[in-house]
Amino acid sequence: MIISHxxxxxxxxxxxxxIDNWLELLRRHWNYALGQRLDWLNRTRCRVDRCSIISSPIGEIPIRPDYHFQSGELKQTKKLFPEYKEIYFEVQQNxxxxxxxxxxxxxxxxxxGKRFGRPxxxxxxxxxxxxxxxVNHPxxxxxxxxxxxxxxxFGAIPVIVHRLIPEGFTIKTATLTKKADGYYVSFSLEDKxxxxxxxxxxIKTAVGIDVGLKEFLTTNTGETVSVPNLYRKAQSSLARKQGQADRKETGSNNWKKAQNKVARLHQHIARQREDFHYKTAHKLVKEHDLIALEDxxxxxxxxxxxxxxSIYDVAWGAFLEKLNAVAVKRGVHVVKVxxxxxxxxxxxxxxKVPKTLSVRTHSCPKCGIVLDRDENAAMNILNKALNEVGIILSACGGLDISQPVKQETFETWVQLSLF
Structure with missing residues (x-):
């Protein structure tokens, strides 16, 4: 298992x-290496027997600049630009x-089949x-x-150790990061x-959750977690600070200070959201053995x-990633349906009861049940997840929190018994 502190x-x-000088030199090298790759791609984007209407190679086509090629050129880079000799070889390779x-x-x-954006x-x-x-290697x-x-x-740099390295974990890598409020070191820790x-x-307890904008999440038992609206609450303050930065001369010291205030506010919002996500995830994982959610x-x-x-403010995707990470540490099942x-x-x-997004109550004309829309969705999510895992049980009745769910298989049919 790999975690980071x-x-x-x-x-x-x-x-x-x-540190700032190293970051600037690495930025320039990143841009040069990326430009080298894009130039090679433009020169070789058509076959030999076809002429590209966009570009055509002049002279010899260069060697494909993959990682091994560019890493091999680092020695030449240090000869042409002596300032790169100060940076460790492994830092440039990374x-x-x-x-x-x-x-x-x-x-x-x-x-x-999904591709990400161009670097x-x-x-x-x-x-x-x-x-x-x-780290800590001879x-x-x-x-x-x-x-x-x-x-x-660099010499010795003091570290604010607010939590100890877990026993049994080995430090594998380290990353120095410059943020709005200072510098940080992140350790990648590994345990076999x-x-x-x-x-x-x-599995004794299971829960289905439906995320939304009215409530951050609703469980199949009707419990809800309110939406914190962190960005919305800070929006007026953020607009004021951005306006102050816009009125400064670009590149001046006052402009840099104003930009730092904007960055610090964004950082504060992100940290509030991260804290809210982790607390919610830990609460769910602590109370349930199986968590069902929508993909x-x-x-x-x-x-x-x-x-x-509002969707980006609640950050469902970031929450689901944190929920998965916390569940793995505790061995809890997370099933996406x-x-x-x-x-x-x-x-x-x-x-099937068709309803628009504005209708917040589920009222079934067939069986007469009346539920909150999100609670009904959470029940359906839990039912789907239980079927995928192999536990057949209606979410309306819920799982017995005191007895495990056991599935018995007979010759021609399957019966679920609780005992």
Whole structure:
């Protein structure tokens, strides 16, 4: 299992100047390497027997600039630009690895056939992190003794250790990051043991959750978590600070200070949202053995809709990622189901009851049940998840919290018994 811990560091002014200089040099190298890749792509975008109406190669076509090619050119880079000799070789390699990963995600579709956006050239001060491949290794450039990080070309930098490294975990990599309120170091921690999931036969409690904008989430038992509206509450303050920054001369010291105030407010909002997500996720995982939720296309929901700002504010996708991470540590099942007709079908009898988004109450004309729209959807989500796992039980009745759900198989039929 791999986790990460982030700590704030307190470099002195000389160390800050050196970190910022390294980040600027890495940014320039990123842009050069990206330009080299795009130039090669434009030169080789058509076959030999076809002429491109966009561009055609002049002279010899260069070698394909993949990671290995660009990494091999680092020695030549240090000869042409001596300032790069100060930066560790592994730091420059990691910078190229990040570029190569972004490049591959753009060109090669993932398992779902989705491709990510093209890597972008980075503007000034937009590359904010540099990473080390090894920590506390005899040949490692960075070491951590529990109170400070020691880098031979930086010296000792104090670390605010607000939580200890978990016992049994080994520090694998380290990343120095520049943020709005200072500098941080993030350690990647590895433990060979992997938490095992709770066996299906031992699942005692299960919950279906339906996320929304009226309530952040609604469970199949009718419990709700309110929407915090963190961005909406800070919107007026953010607009005021952005207006103050716009009135400053671009590039001046006052402009930089005003921009930093805007960045700090954005950082505060993001941290509030992250804290809310983690607290909600831990509460759900602590109380249930199985969590059912919808596999939503959040970008599709936010596209071309007046609710896009509210959808991005609640950040369902970030919450679901954190919920998955917390559930893995505790061995809890997280089952994603298709959202098709979860709000339209009746959770009691299965009858389809069409309703628009403005209708917030589910009233079934067939069985007569009346429920909140989101609660009905949460019940349908739980029913779908239980069927996928192999537990057949109506979400209306819920699971018995004191006895495990056990499935007995007979010759011609399957019966669910609780005992």
């Amino acid at each position: 982030s700590y704030k560091i307190k470099p002195n002014q000389e160390q800050i100047t050196k 910078n190229l690895r990040r570029l190569d990963k972004s490049w591959q995600r753009w060109l090669v579709p993932d398992q779902t 972008k050239f980075k503007k000034s001060r937009k590359l904010r992190s540099l990473s080390f491949s090894r 040949k490692a450039a960075i070491k951590f003794d529990g109170k400070q990080i020691i880098i031979s070309r 043991s992997v938490p095992s999931q709770i066996p299906t036969d031992n 939503l296309n959040i970008k599709g929901l936010a596209r071309n809709t007046k609710l896009s700002k 298709t959202p098709h007709n979860t709000s339209q079908n009746c959770s009691n009898c299965g009858h």
